[in-house]
Amino acid sequence: MSNAIEIKDLKKTYPNNINALKGISLNIQNNDFYGLLGPNGAGKSTTISIIVSLVKKSSGQVIINGQDIDLDHSAAKQHIGIVPQEFNFNIFEPCQQIIINQAGYYGVERHIAEQRCDQLLSEVGLMDKKHLPAGSLSGGLKRRLMIARALIHQPSILILDEPTAGVDISLRRQMWQILKEKNQNGLTIILTTHYLEEAEQLCENIGIINHGQLIENTSKTGLLAQLNMESYLLFCDPIESFPQQSPFSIQQITNNKLEATLNSNQSISELIHYLTQHQITIHRIQNKVNRLEELFVNLTEGAPI
Ligand SMILES: Nc1ncnc2c1ncn2[C@@H]1O[C@H](COP(=O)(O)OP(=O)(O)OP(=O)(O)O)[C@@H](O)[C@H]1O
Ligand SMILES: [Mg+2]
Structure with missing residues (x-):
């Protein structure tokens, strides 16, 4: 099976001299459901932000569906939808508008964007909130809005940075269901989480980052067996x-x-x-x-x- 993402010896030193990543190498296969775990400050968000070109790496290589992000920045981005750790939309804008605007950034024609938007809003259970300002949604629903927005340009890879942090268990389970279905339909999913249960429920493969290093990269079953020893x-x-x-x-x-x-x-x-x-x-x-x-x-x- 081909690799959706290949990361080679990825390093990041922030301007304040924090060594956030100390050389991470990792391959994620197409259609995988991959969980990136690690304590606060481990380097999860930094890794993700480099993959989606929000943060500049210090060295190393990132290849997305065979394309090096240094050589083909926009094509690589086209393959990925990102749900960031922090909410980053205009809370006064209606849900539909937020998604349609995003479609515009990716060059999706308006009439196609409108159709897809309705489809995505109903998939994530937000159709009745379509015309409401995003700020009126609860935290869990805001996350779902970000998922719909991330999928509007039909990426083959969805990356979610702590999608269920602070989301109550019932909304969290609903979100798991949405993500599971998307993965079953062929979407490659990478998420970071602090919840072992979430990784256990969803992920096929799991990587653990600690102090900027990948200290574990294995199947979920392999990891659980290790925890039992x-x-x-x-x-x-x-x-x-x-x-x-x-x-x-x-x-x-x-x-x-x-x-x-x-x-x-x-x-x-x-x-x-x-x-x-x-x-x-x-x-x-x-x-x-x-x-x-x-x-x-x-x-x-x-x-x-
Ligand atoms: N923009 C930045 N400037 C300077 N240092 C940063 C910046 N972003 C992150 N860091 C530092 O880099 C390290 C890794 O942070 P990162 O946000 O990648 O961790 P994380 O694993 O996502 O943590 P969390 O679970 O808390 O979200 C931390 O020491 C953090 O303080
Ligand atoms: Mg983070």
Whole structure:
């Protein structure tokens, strides 16, 4: 399958010398539903803003549907619809006008734009708000308006930066449904989120950014399996012989220290029993903090239910 987006060694230093991105490389396939996760300030919005040419990269390469954004800036932009983290429309303008104006920027003819606008407004459940000023919509509905606006030029890729931040659970579920349907109809979707549940519900593949680096890039199932594993450090008497074949994932760190990783079907008492049978005497066990788990606590803390 071809890549919708290829990012190579992307770096960004802001004028205040903040190294927001320290070399990110990432491929996102066509029709993927990709989730970009990471704590506040990790570099998610910076990455997205560079992809859509709102922020200038310091170095690296971004290729959208085979086109390098440095070489073909406008063509690359034509492929993408963006729903930014902050509301960025005129709140006094009616919903329909906001979408039609956007169509104009992309050169969509007015009569086509009007038809598409109605179609999109009904898809996102805003048809009855068509003539109302955007400022009169609730936060969740404003986000939906931004989705409709982002799709008016029929991009093949939709990028949403925290589309459900502060949106209540019922509106959030409705939005998930809209996005799922769009993805099933062939749209490539990339979103950033602080909600693990959202990534779990929607995403096929997940990347985690921390301090400007991509520290994880895997399938959702792979990531969930990792979160279910627990690692321990085991301090023992000097080990004379270490079993080569084992039902557990065990690594010998030093002469008297082992690291063992258990999946959700294995228990620590089974592990101790097994090691004792192999003449390994354990003195102390230390639960090793799972980096991913730690990150997720950070990500999901304070998430509204
Ligand atoms: N325009 C800017 N000028 C200077 N520094 C910036 C600018 N935008 C972002 N930064 C800094 O770059 C780093 C990455 O910020 P970014 O907005 O990309 O993070 P994020 O992962 O989107 O965070 P959040 O989850 O809070 O939205 C942060 O340290 C931030 O303070
Ligand atoms: Mg952000």
